[in-house]
Amino acid sequence: MATESAGSKGTPLALPVLPLDDEVVLPGMVVPLDLNDPDVRTAVDAAQAAAGSAPGKPRLLLVPRIDGAYASTGVLGTVEQVGRLADGDPGALIRGRSRVRIGAGTTGPGAALWVEGTEVTETVPDPLPGAITELITEYKALATSWLRKRGAWQVVDRVQQIEDVSLLADNSGYSPFLTVQQKVTLLETADPVARLKLATEQLREHLAEQDVAESIAKDVQEGVDKQQREFLLRRQLEAVRKELRELNGEKGTDDESDDYRTRVEAADLPERVREAALKEVDKLERSSDQSPEGGWIRTWLDTVLELPWDERTEDQYDIQGARAVLDAEHAGLADVKERITEYLAVRKRRADRGLGVVGGRRGGAVLALVGPPGVGKTSLGESVAHAMGRKFVRVALGGVRDEAEIRGHRRTYVGALPGRIVRAIKEAGSMNPVVLLDEIDKVGSDFRGDPAAALLEVLDPAQNHTFRDHYLEVELDLSDVVFLATANVLESIPEALLDRMELVRLDGYTEDEKVVIARDHLVPRQLERAGLGADEVTLAESALRGLAGEYTREAGVRNLERAVARLLRKVAAQHELGERELPFTVTGDELRALIGRPHHVPESAQDPAERRTAVPGVATGLAVTGAGGDVLYVEASLADPETGAAGLTLTGQLGDVMKESAQIALSFLRSRGAELELPVGDLKDRGVHIHFPAGAVPKDGPSAGVTMTTALASLLSGRQVRTDVAMTGEVSLTGRVLPIGGVKQKLLAAHRAGVTTVVIPKRNEADLDDVPAEILAKLDVHPVTDVRQVLELALAPATSTAAPEVPVAA
Numbered sequence: 001m002a003t004e005s006a007g008s009k010g011t012p013l014a015l016p017v018l019p020l021d022d023e024v025v026l027p028g029m030v031v032p033l034d035l036n037d038p039d040v041r042t043a044v045d046a047a048q049a050a051a052g053s054a055p056g057k058p059r060l061l062l063v064p065r066i067d068g069a070y071a072s073t074g075v076l077g078t079v080e081q082v083g084r085l086a087d088g089d090p091g092a093l094i095r096g097r098s099r100v101r102i103g104a105g106t107t108g109p110g111a112a113l114w115v116e117g118t119e120v121t122e123t124v125p126d127p128l129p130g131a132i133t134e135l136i137t138e139y140k141a142l143a144t145s146w147l148r149k150r151g152a153w154q155v156v157d158r159v160q161q162i163e164d165v166s167l168l169a170d171n172s173g174y175s176p177f178l179t180v181q182q183k184v185t186l187l188e189t190a191d192p193v194a195r196l197k198l199a200t201e202q203l204r205e206h207l208a209e210q211d212v213a214e215s216i217a218k219d220v221q222e223g224v225d226k227q228q229r230e231f232l233l234r235r236q237l238e239a240v241r242k243e244l245r246e247l248n249g250e251k252g253t254d255d256e257s258d259d260y261r262t263r264v265e266a267a268d269l270p271e272r273v274r275e276a277a278l279k280e281v282d283k284l285e286r287s288s289d290q291s292p293e294g295g296w297i298r299t300w301l302d303t304v305l306e307l308p309w310d311e312r313t314e315d316q317y318d319i320q321g322a323r324a325v326l327d328a329e330h331a332g333l334a335d336v337k338e339r340i341t342e343y344l345a346v347r348k349r350r351a352d353r354g355l356g357v358v359g360g361r362r363g364g365a366v367l368a369l370v371g372p373p374g375v376g377k378t379s380l381g382e383s384v385a386h387a388m389g390r391k392f393v394r395v396a397l398g399g400v401r402d403e404a405e406i407r408g409h410r411r412t413y414v415g416a417l418p419g420r421i422v423r424a425i426k427e428a429g430s431m432n433p434v435v436l437l438d439e440i441d442k443v444g445s446d447f448r449g450d451p452a453a454a455l456l457e458v459l460d461p462a463q464n465h466t467f468r469d470h471y472l473e474v475e476l477d478l479s480d481v482v483f484l485a486t487a488n489v490l491e492s493i494p495e496a497l498l499d500r501m502e503l504v505r506l507d508g509y510t511e512d513e514k515v516v517i518a519r520d521h522l523v524p525r526q527l528e529r530a531g532l533g534a535d536e537v538t539l540a541e542s543a544l545r546g547l548a549g550e551y552t553r554e555a556g557v558r559n560l561e562r563a564v565a566r567l568l569r570k571v572a573a574q575h576e577l578g579e580r581e582l583p584f585t586v587t588g589d590e591l592r593a594l595i596g597r598p599h600h601v602p603e604s605a606q607d608p609a610e611r612r613t614a615v616p617g618v619a620t621g622l623a624v625t626g627a628g629g630d631v632l633y634v635e636a637s638l639a640d641p642e643t644g645a646a647g648l649t650l651t652g653q654l655g656d657v658m659k660e661s662a663q664i665a666l667s668f669l670r671s672r673g674a675e676l677e678l679p680v681g682d683l684k685d686r687g688v689h690i691h692f693p694a695g696a697v698p699k700d701g702p703s704a705g706v707t708m709t710t711a712l713a714s715l716l717s718g719r720q721v722r723t724d725v726a727m728t729g730e731v732s733l734t735g736r737v738l739p740i741g742g743v744k745q746k747l748l749a750a751h752r753a754g755v756t757t758v759v760i761p762k763r764n765e766a767d768l769d770d771v772p773a774e775i776l777a778k779l780d781v782h783p784v785t786d787v788r789q790v791l792e793l794a795l796a797p798a799t800s801t802a803a804p805e806v807p808v809a810a
């Protein structure tokens, strides 16, 4: 073959061009071309004219053309034979020989277009590296598998025999599945190894596609078979049913869908809802009894028919009456009731004037009651409903992570349900109830969407008149619903939601308030539950005070109510057993005999040696947790210089902010400790361990700064921290005491725990206005600006003259 390719490689050739529009000829291929095609005729004529009497066959350049643009490389072809094609037309047999890079146009005999070109030199390493032989084997394996699928057995042998990398790659030119563009790319890839790689890739992709196509075709076929079978079976089933009905003398009608139609027509539905419902009835009538769709439609229709579309309660309240209801149902809470009354007054005035609810951000459309458990948030919500004369529903949001919980599942979802809001309206049986979104701070979000975003839509007066539940799919007008929310902690309410709410804080009760609540509300309720008359058992104030102070320690009154219940059950049982005469008045002294020993003895009432602050290194702090204010103890110890780890160790489930304030406390003492006559050398050489007992409760916030500093200073100086002192405040690196939050809750907690002296930051002094006077009267509150003042107040004078024994951590 080499002898036939005229012109040595690299030298310019002048050749007539044969443009190819929808095929590509690669070297090694032999193709018949139709001489009736003027392009073919012109090129072949020119080639023959140029060849004349010279030796060798007429030569031309086969150049693919895509959208009128020529490829940059053509193939030198020789005219092997001119004669008749299989169909009888005149034709020429052309053999592709080698790649030619196309240069400038030139002239030559005949009407054809002439160009100059350079033959492409191909180099293949000899011997072939392993990778290339592997490539050859892979290509041949793929090609064989494809050819076998098409039954082209003879070709398999021919392909198997090609050893030349270049020829093997070009053999792909025969592949019918390649596009013209793909073939042009093969043509333009001059390097034979790269070309074979490309050809292998194309072949592999095609085989993979074919596999997928085959499996789809198979699935479709099977699906069709199944549908046909099902259809036939259904027809038979219907026929059998009909026979049976006739046998029993029944009429042959489908009562059920008729029933839905009449129900929908009879129901008081808004027009658009009726339309949607009738459409579903149509679908129901068309679907067969057994299809799952029928089931979905029936449940959906039931839901729609059960919704109180046309039910509303008439608001009947004057503001005085509303306030009276609030007062009657809850003791104390003067400022909270005032806020609620204001809210109701504004709502009522706007309603009377035909204005809507105040909307938008910070619009206060939603009242949020924030505070620790058991302070009456839920029951206040209920009172708001009573006060307005509306229905009340509670929607528990704790732990809701799925948007569908709020907005419903799409109907096609297995076991789909409407969301909680729609369910609440259904439960309320009116379109304008009071809906309490309980524990809105416990709404989370994850991959199942963002329930907070859905709530936002529910709460936004600009959007909620057209609330769309995914299940219901018809719009629901929520604009007349009064939404209230409750939360334990403000921090975990999603920002966007917080923005729409008007906050009302309930910080917890003093002991006096608890006694009143118990006397007026909890005891009467529990008496009734225990089947006792108000004239039969009386709880003296001393008993109530004992229950609130020593048997329970909480911000709210939930455990107090439980304790009252326990006490009354006991009395009821004793009476039934004939052990107790009624009427009976329970006093504080009788509590122990009735319900056992108290659980909460104040630290100050403990034996001095058993108090937690009996050893240096323990200080009492004040904190706010999800359960309200609380006292917490901070313990510090120094590691053994020989064996203990250096650096700072923190334990007790501390958050990042708290860890940072521990670092600050330590840094402060390292740099300023000497001024305070503390042996700070120990801090440099020995590891420090700070621990917050009650390790299972996560804690965070900067307000334990003063407590940690005090615990460390106590440890170093060997001076105990005074048992009656508790403290709160952030500390800066220079020892300044910075303001913190939750003063009221913390002071209430300090008082509950029997603390008498409290240290707070000076800049929190204004917060003392919120603290009930009776509490302030019992506490000695010291506002401070510098941590040195805290140490002075809190550290007891050194007791022994001997050098303090610094405790060593194991």
Ligand SMILES: Nc1ncnc2c1ncn2[C@@H]1O[C@H](COP(=O)(O)OP(=O)(O)OP(=O)(O)O)[C@@H](O)[C@H]1O
Residues within 6 Å of the ligand: 329, 330, 331, 332, 333, 371, 372, 373, 374, 375, 376, 377, 378, 379, 380, 486, 487, 488, 517, 521, 522, 556, 557, 558, 561
């Ligand atoms: N000021 C009060 N006057 C009368 N009863 C009260 C008062 N505060 C709370 N209660 C009663 O205490 C009980 C607990 O209140 P409730 O369940 O409303 O607490 P909560 O703040 O909603 O708690 P949680 O955050 O755990 O839901 C209720 O029975 C409620 O009636």
